[in-house]
Amino acid sequence: MRVLYMGTSEFAIPALNHLNTHDFEIIGVVTQPDRPSGRGKKLNPPPIKKIALEYDITVFQPEKVREPEFVTLLKQLAPDVIVIAAFGQLLPQTVLDIPPCGVINIHPSLLPKYRGAAPIQWALINGEKETGVSLMVLDAGEDTGDIICTERLQIALEDTAETLLQKLAEIGAGLLVDVLGNITKGQPPQATPQKHEDATQAPRLTKDIGHIDWNESAYTVHSLIRGTSGWPGAYTYYNDGSLLKIIQSMPHEDKIKEKEVTAKKQPGTVTITSDKQLYVETGLGQIQLLKVQPATKKIMDATDFVNGYQLKTGDSFSNS
């Protein structure tokens, strides 16, 4: 069976790996063009491109898949099925019609929940306890196609956007291999329509979403830190108004660590315990900061930050 793979980000990598190790015939990988990114705006390839080249798979990087020339090229490739994961472009109906076995999409949420570009991040930000992966038959809408299968996954308190992405990508890869294997054996997938009335949206994140509001509960702040990890990152400002990214945290809503943090204080107020742990008061409970990153510095343990920047109990983080 001739499989054409479309994907761009890290999430797309495990599925490609599995397809390769299970000896599916991968006739090509379609991804976004190299874009200027990083410091100095150098041209950088999408993560999936490197993997594809290692496997000696032909890589296509059309500016827009809907361009007539590229659609023609796709028809000539004659794929039996197209698999798409975190690709970044919507496919027009003319492309959806090409493969006889349809276009299968791997989406990291329990559809119809969290349709859109950032389902993993939003599930975390909203403090969900559970998420999952859905395989669906792609249609012209945004993540509105019929569902082939889903697999659930509990979200751990320590999970971040990065760890969860990795787990879900692996799950999705497993599901995909099963489904394609069945197709090869002549068992086309049974797809059932989504309950569209239950749909929620998970739009692409923006910079300001990472802005921490210390009046929220410790769990909500923790969720924001987890959900925005990687990009755009959760941030606040300390004493002299400099930016501080919060990389890793742990909430303590009901468990008061020591008598040092029992006194009710203004949200954003810092407490340094005798063993140099860093706690911040929130609207409900305290949150312990584990890893932080001051602007223009590397990621460091909170203790190192406290030592080097001479942080004291009573200092505070603020919104500007």
Add this chain to the structure above:
RNA sequence: CGCAGGGUAGAGCAGUCUGGUAGCUCGUCGGGCUCAUAACCCGGAGGACGUGGGUUCAAAUCCCACCCCUGCAA
């Protein structure tokens, strides 16, 4: 040539403007106190101050070049 900050002991930082004995908070090692401790007290080890050149009696500090790291922006 997108904008900006940085490289000083194992970690995180001060010192650089105004050149003159290498500092802070930790960690680590040894000792002490304690029923006990990540707490407290005493003591020790550990630095080519990113690299190369220049100025000077003297450079972490001033000048030039280069390497590496990071935030912003995309």
